[in-house]
Amino acid sequence: MSESANANVKAYIDALYRWNEDEALARVLASIRERGMPEISVPPGYGRLITLLAAASGASAALEIGALGGYSGICILRGLRPDGVLISLELKAEYAELARANVAAAGFGGRAEYRVGEALARLPELAEEGKTFDFIFIDADKENYPKYLDWALKLARPGAIIAADNTLLRGRVAEEGDAAGAPSVSAMREFNARMAADPRLVSVLLPAYDGLTVARVMP
Ligand code: SAH
Numbered sequence: 001m002s003e004s005a006n007a008n009v010k011a012y013i014d015a016l017y018r019w020n021e022d023e024a025l026a027r028v029l030a031s032i033r034e035r036g037m038p039e040i041s042v043p044p045g046y047g048r049l050i051t052l053l054a055a056a057s058g059a060s061a062a063l064e065i066g067a068l069g070g071y072s073g074i075c076i077l078r079g080l081r082p083d084g085v086l087i088s089l090e091l092k093a094e095y096a097e098l099a100r101a102n103v104a105a106a107g108f109g110g111r112a113e114y115r116v117g118e119a120l121a122r123l124p125e126l127a128e129e130g131k132t133f134d135f136i137f138i139d140a141d142k143e144n145y146p147k148y149l150d151w152a153l154k155l156a157r158p159g160a161i162i163a164a165d166n167t168l169l170r171g172r173v174a175e176e177g178d179a180a181g182a183p184s185v186s187a188m189r190e191f192n193a194r195m196a197a198d199p200r201l202v203s204v205l206l207p208a209y210d211g212l213t214v215a216r217v218m219p
């Protein structure tokens with residue numbers, strides 16, 4: 001598609017779905033902007049897809065790696081069973097605090113738990129506690145995606161959904177030359193190759209926005 005056709009299609013879809021009328025998610029985006037935080041919440045179509053996947057799979061225990069302002073957290077919680085819970089791992093205390101507030105304002109206050117620090121330090125704790133999950137969303141530092149996949153496979157219940165955002169790295173995963181040497185690019189290539197080929201998974205890499213890879217851990 002040409003750039004103008006792309007813009008037309010985006011406007012068309014925005015008008016169909018009226019994402020900006022979603023008060024809880026609009027509040028998240030506004031709070032991120034006010035604080036000068038990075039404006040990298042999952043795009044609205046993928047937020048909706050995450051809700052849909054969590055709901056379609058009947059998930060009740062979700063794990064998120066990378067909370068930011070709580071946008072994807074709200075999308076996940078909307079899809080979980082009524083008693084479903086989210087554990088979200090976030091490096092920065094002030095981001096986790098904002099996400100907690102936004103998730104509470106969206107009506108999910110009692111059902112989300114934020115754990116602060118390096119996700120790779122928190123993940124072994126979840127395993128020690130015997131926690132398992134039926135929906136896992138990976139959306140933190142890109143260099144660690146292969147390690148996050150190892151943990152996702154360890155913590156996944158049979159039939160779990162694993163979804164990961166930004167798996168195209170704005171096209172850099174497909175470029176030759178310098179970009180290929182960047183640690184995030186080689187890590188993402190490894191992650192994508194494993195998601196595609198692991199015999200325990202059925203997966204697809206969706207090329208819209210910045211790429212979302214979705215997999216089911218086959219029971
Ligand atoms: N999932 C969010 C967006 C996450 S942006 C949404 O769509 O709403 C990526 C987040 O990962 C940032 O909040 C960043 O602070 C966090 N992050 C980066 N490195 C991390 C690490 N090593 N451990 C845990 N969180 C990390």
Ligand code: MG
Nearest residue numbers: 042139165166
């Ligand atoms: Mg992302």
